Amino acid sequence: MRRRATCSAIGLALLLGAAFIADDARAEHLIVSVSNHRVTVTPNYSGEELVLFGSIERDGDTPIPRAGYDLVVTVSGPRIDMVTRRKERRFGIWVNADSRQFLKVPAYLSTFANRPLDKIAAPDILRRQQLGLNNVLLTQRVGPDYADVVAGDPFRRAFIRLRTEQGLYRENTSAVTFLTPTLFRTGIPLPAEVPIGTYTIGIKLLADGALITKTETAFEIVKVGFEQFVATAARQHGLLYGVATACMGLMAGWMASIVFRRD
Incomplete structure (x- = not known):
């Protein structure tokens, strides 16, 4: 009896192992590169646009999804602390009425996709994967606590709006172009006010509303x-x-x- 149970356990382990191997064999892989990994800022620097390009590598048995692939690229710059203040008119003058401190948030943040995010995945997946400006984690000091808040929070909305007006935060859901079903490219605009530091590019591949795979690359902005x-x-x-x-x-x-x- 014990011998039969042991054989059954071994058989189950072999079956699970074969399933994992088959699943890995069908997995897609991203191969990406950026046009310039080191951007130099000189006195006459007025901005630049990098180009991210890549391909989706598939094994022979992995079919292309019937609805095609979706790609979301998130570019995040050096992290800093910032404060957003709310002004009120009192006795005929504008004064700072309240403020909110944002902790270790990206100084530069951009999201690029091949179509609107709400068409790519459900809201809970977008939030879990931090896809889009409304879903990225922006930690704040709220009284004695440290936490992110809902997307409709007035301080959070004002913070994103101000950074967007400066060209340092942006979201473009038509910036990623699929040249073929598996080849893609997108531009990464860098304004003149871009801060120096290391920038991370996160690329996430989705299909039928689910995350398939992801990868990262980086570039650096330096002064000379x-x-x-x-x-x-x-x-x-x-x-x-x-x-x-x-x-x-x-x-x-x-x-x-x-x-x-x-x-």
Whole structure:
């Protein structure tokens, strides 16, 4: 009896192993690349657009979904702390009435897709996978707590609106183009005000409303020339940089007083 039970357990294990192997053999894989992995910011930098391109690699037994693939690309820049303030008119003047602090949120955030997100997947999947500006995790300090809030929160909406107006947050659901059923490309616009740092590109492949696979790549934005020298001096020699800046201000004021002095 024990021997029969042991044989049954071994058979079940072999069956599960074969199922996992078959499932892996049918899995799709993403191969992606970006046109430039290192963007240099010079004094005359006015923005740039990178190109992300890639392909969906399939094994011979893996069919293309009848409705085709969907692709969502999320570009996330360096994380910083920011504050959003709400102003109110009191006694005829505008004053800061309330504020909300956002903790370690992306300084740059963009979402690109091949069609509207609500056509790609159900709301719970979009939220779970953080697809779209309304679904990305934006941690806030709410009193003594730290948490994300609902998409309709006024501070959250105002924060996304302000970053969008600056060109640092964007969502374009027609930016991903499928050149063939398995080849795709999209542009990544970088405004002139883009912050320096490391940027992560997350690519998620979906079909029939479900996530199939995902991958990541990255690029870096750096300053070069005199701007890099100033930034490095301010970061590594803060005291000397402050003294030098103050002396330059005093010198400029003294020279202006001589030039515009009335005799």
